[in-house]
Amino acid sequence: MLDSLRPQVLSILNEKSKSVDTRLGEICELLKSNVPYYDWVGFYFKNGDKQELKLGPYAGAPTDHTIIPFGKGICGQVALSNQNFVVPDVSAQDNYIACSITVKAEIVVPLFVNGENVGQIDIDSNTPDPFTAEDERFLEFINQEVAKIL
Ligand code: SME
Numbered sequence: 001m002l003d004s005l006r007p008q009v010l011s012i013l014n015e016k017s018k019s020v021d022t023r024l025g026e027i028c029e030l031l032k033s034n035v036p037y038y039d040w041v042g043f044y045f046k047n048g049d050k051q052e053l054k055l056g057p058y059a060g061a062p063t064d065h066t067i068i069p070f071g072k073g074i075c076g077q078v079a080l081s082n083q084n085f086v087v088p089d090v091s092a093q094d095n096y097i098a099c100s101i102t103v104k105a106e107i108v109v110p111l112f113v114n115g116e117n118v119g120q121i122d123i124d125s126n127t128p129d130p131f132t133a134e135d136e137r138f139l140e141f142i143n144q145e146v147a148k149i150l
Contacts, residue, residue: 002138013145020149021057027142028059031123037130038073038123040099043146044068044075045119046143053079053119058125063099073097078108082117084136088129104128107135111143113150121146143144 012026028041032150042058047067053075055066070079073096077101087106095108105125110117121139123129 002134005030005138006141009145010140013149023149024146025057025059027146028057031142032059037125037127039103039126040122040124042122043119044122045111046117048081052076056119061100065097065099068097070096074106074108075120078110078120079117082110082112084109084140086131086136088131099124102126105130107131107139108135109139109143111147113147118147118150 001073009027010031010099011115012023012030015023024043024088028043028128031038031041040058042060043056044053045056047054053068053070055063068076070076074085074087074093075097085108087093087096090098090103090106103124103126106123108120108122111119111121121143123139
């Protein structure tokens, strides 16, 4: 099911007449509207030389958390760990930044350019424990393809 979206991901990223942010926003909308348990989809990127993440394109409700210091929340931890972080139950996490009370689970996958962790894709779900290895492989694929246009 997720893999069937890969061709659309590639065609969006290939729309060279559009800005990178526009294309990333379209990826977020594609995922949010096609995957029933993806309720908020966004990209965060390292904010210049600062040890913090800045919100990039996203689909879903606006969030107050447009800047996240490295180490804070799930996103800030991934900025330091360089590892995927799958959270089946956000209420079981001490170091978690709540964006909406409806969110039950979260997945964050780092985005590497030339081996450097420059950002991440972050997905919130209102469904408990929805993410599998298939989501991880799919989101890794997206980030690898996004890295080619950054
Ligand atoms: N929950 C995230 C914050 C970002 S929002 O989900 C959009 C975290 O703990 O880092």
